[in-house]
Structure formats: structure tokens, C-alpha cells
Amino acid sequence: MFTIGRHCEQCKKFSEIELKDVSLLSCPHCSVHWGEVKTINEILQNCPVCGCRQFYQQKDFNQGVGCLIMLVGIGLVPWTYGLSLPVFSLIDWLIYRKIPSMAVCYRCGAEFKGFDPSSLKSFKHHIGLKYDKFRT
Numbered sequence: 001m002f003t004i005g006r007h008c009e010q011c012k013k014f015s016e017i018e019l020k021d022v023s024l025l026s027c028p029h030c031s032v033h034w035g036e037v038k039t040i041n042e043i044l045q046n047c048p049v050c051g052c053r054q055f056y057q058q059k060d061f062n063q064g065v066g067c068l069i070m071l072v073g074i075g076l077v078p079w080t081y082g083l084s085l086p087v088f089s090l091i092d093w094l095i096y097r098k099i100p101s102m103a104v105c106y107r108c109g110a111e112f113k114g115f116d117p118s119s120l121k122s123f124k125h126h127i128g129l130k131y132d133k134f135r136t
């Protein structure tokens with residue numbers, strides 16, 4: 001299943017929609033028009049929302065969960081003589097490895113899931129800076 005998720009500029013809600021072969025994208029909350037997907041295979045060459053050609057890959061992972069795991073590990077240190085730290089960082093790493101990556105548009109921040117983002121690089125700060133002015 002391919003999905004696109006983004007913050008709607010009109011209603012400010014984050015929504016995710018499933019992409020079918022050809023689809024007009026519109027916000028499920030306020031139905032404002034987002035863009036159009038012509039070919040799903042080419043979606044990572046040309047963002048259907050803003051037309052941007054640059055994407056980065058990012059783990060579809062809630063950073064808070066990772067922090068929470070580490071906090072539990074740190075909290076257990078007095079009882080485990082510090083052993084909880086390597087154990088919990090291992091758990092953290094194992095979970096992280098299993099999480100699929102998603103592709104994110106540099107310009108509008110739209111998130112694309114279900115695609116193979118292996119050809120994409122992770123976020124580059126100098127490229128991100130170029131697009132800062134387009135993001136809110």
C-alpha cells in the first residue's frame with residue numbers, strides 16, 4: 001500500500017491518504033486540493049504536491065518512543081548495576097532496524113510510505129536550508 005501524508009496548509013491537520021493508480025489528492029478533512037499523482041512509480045522523482053525533485057529518507061519512527069526506551073534503561077541503572085543501558089540500547093537499535101523508511105519531500109515535507117526509498121539519502125542539512133523558506 002502506498003500512502004502520502006502531510007500537514008494540510010488549510011486545516012493544519014496531518015492526514016494520510018492511500019494512493020491508487022491515478023488519483024487526485026485532496027485533504028480528507030477539508031477537501032482542499034493537494035495535487036495529482038500521475039504515476040506512482042515516478043512519485044519519488046516529482047512530488048505530486050509541490051513538484052519538488054528532492055527527497056530524503058527517514059525512519060517512520062516516533063522519536064519519543066526511542067527516548068522512552070532509553071529513559072527506562074537509565075532509570076533501571078541503580079538496580080541493574082548499569083547493565084540495563086547496553087541492553088536497552090540494543091532493544092532500541094533492534095526496534096529501529098525493523099522500522100521501514102519513508103521518503104520525505106524536502107520542500108513541502110510530504111511523507112511517502114510504501115515506496116522503496118533505498119535510492120534516497122538521509123536528510124542533508126545544506127539541502128534542507130535551501131527549502132527552509134517554503135516550510136512553515
Ligand SMILES: [Zn+2]
Nearest residue numbers: 008011027030
Ligand atoms: Zn485540510
Ligand SMILES: [Zn+2]
Nearest residue numbers: 047050105108
Ligand atoms: Zn513536495
